[in-house]
Amino acid sequence: MRIPFKQLKAEFKRILISLDFPEAKAALCAKIFAENSRDGVYTHGLNRFSTFVTHIKQGVVKPDAEPSLINAFSALEQWDGNFGPGILNALFCMDRATELAGMNGIGCVAIKNTNHWMRGGTYGWQAAEAGFIGINFTNTTANVAPWGGTTPTLGNNPLVIAVPRKGGHVVLDMAVSQFSIGKLQQYKSYGDLLPVPGGYDEDGNLSTDPAAILASKRVLPVGFWKGSGLALLLDLLASVLSQGNSTKKVTDRGIESGVSQIFIAIKPQSDEQADELIEEILNFTKSSQQIDPDKPVFYPGENTLKTRHKNDAEGVLVDEKIWAEVRAL
């Protein structure tokens, strides 16, 4: 079922205002939730909206809270998110990082005590839209076992890297696990096997069976020991620079809240030369001989833009049941 973007956004806004969100904040949160669905990241758009509402009702997310400055040292700042809406805090931080980069070439904002930012890519697109390279990452609750271990003590910390480009920004938005829990559930519900191994079964064997992986709770970090190391380093950077909660502390809270996040922006020196270089790199990458003549090599962000245009033109694809549930909120 397809719903016009405007209707989706208006519905989210209506609900948030009913939950005592100030109008401007309701409008901005609603816009991002609707954009996430519009860009095809349904898991962090409509499909996660009711969880957001629950968190507001539980007081986990505080609609009124604003980020406050803790420390400023030239191009590096520490902020406290004061448990405000993760989307608003993250938009604020990337905006601030681009301001710092505008003044210093590069800027870094670390925030603690913030909430789930929904789709990490949102803030990469934001930086790129402003003409900056953007790098952002967050820690999460522990849900990935480290290399050599069987129980989760690492977060599935997503890393976003975005480069502004005239013909459509290049935005990598990757969590450190090969497949998200949501994706595994989706494959399982369709009765499909994964295209590549996505975790371990209960006997510790690599598996493409989503049900077996969900049962063992052992999702595979990208590149085995490498993704395990990357997840650890992202948590170290986010926690140390924000002086906020680590994955351990977030896990101890029992609910994914009060997380630590990093936003870095860098100003490319020459836009014109950058454009040429980017085209050269993308064209070369795409020149690889295709495995399937009908499936071109894509750059990160390319399919997002296609989905965005399709959903803008035809309406945003929604799960009918979830849409009905949200309308009833």
Next chain:
Amino acid sequence: MRIPFKQLKAEFKRILISLDFPEAKAALCAKIFAENSRDGVYTHGLNRFSTFVTHIKQGVVKPDAEPSLINAFSALEQWDGNFGPGILNALFCMDRATELAGMNGIGCVAIKNTNHWMRGGTYGWQAAEAGFIGINFTNTTANVAPWGGTTPTLGNNPLVIAVPRKGGHVVLDMAVSQFSIGKLQQYKSYGDLLPVPGGYDEDGNLSTDPAAILASKRVLPVGFWKGSGLALLLDLLASVLSQGNSTKKVTDRGIESGVSQIFIAIKPQSDEQADELIEEILNFTKSSQQIDPDKPVFYPGENTLKTRHKNDAEGVLVDEKIWAEVRAL
């Protein structure tokens, strides 16, 4: 066979001086080559020294060349490596990034026209030793096929992230391929299979057979499409920020030279609080139930330190044949 660290270093220095390296530069390059072997990264220590010598003789690496400043914008600087020794240029850039971070909280140095830095981790350890978080990466010649393609149009661009720590720095030093070509050759020469899939055979099937992967030249990026995207973004950042050669241009040169590199340093705000947080994170990660009771969960850099201590105490492990070849240079 084991050789004292001092002897290894002295031998490298002797050879570099014979190749018209100024003494201080010879000493520094020799130290890093010897340290790479001492830390167990034999492929980028002794084992690569004769290639370095060849590149000097061919004029690919210019012993006298110094980096020169192209653009400075507060915390962000662009340098030209002028085809000097990659090790010296990289040490200079990370040192400069920490200076910029000391003044601005965060600093970023982009360098173009530099040469192979040998082991990327060297500059992560350097930043951490100076009390800074370090992030560095380089582009390379094309040697990884992108997701959806069969011929290499991406570099196996290594990414280093280092966090300073009293009890031993945490240093992630990862290339985007699951196994390096050197590792595949090592497994092949021992007749061993890889512990996890490392690429594709000539029929396009995932394989743990190093010979089949070397034959197809299709090494696996970490996390399939994710590592493919990460490799692309690292090349974009390195090329755009340095305004230097992209993976395509480096590949066109026919020899891995004139590469582009990025060095970022960040100053943690409170050393004491950082230390506590880091211990909390490492202890939590290590608390995962072990797959093998005899194999603890390690953090990146932990085994490097063990190898360093062992090689310092007992002499650096060298391949006898390679050692004889280098002594004859």
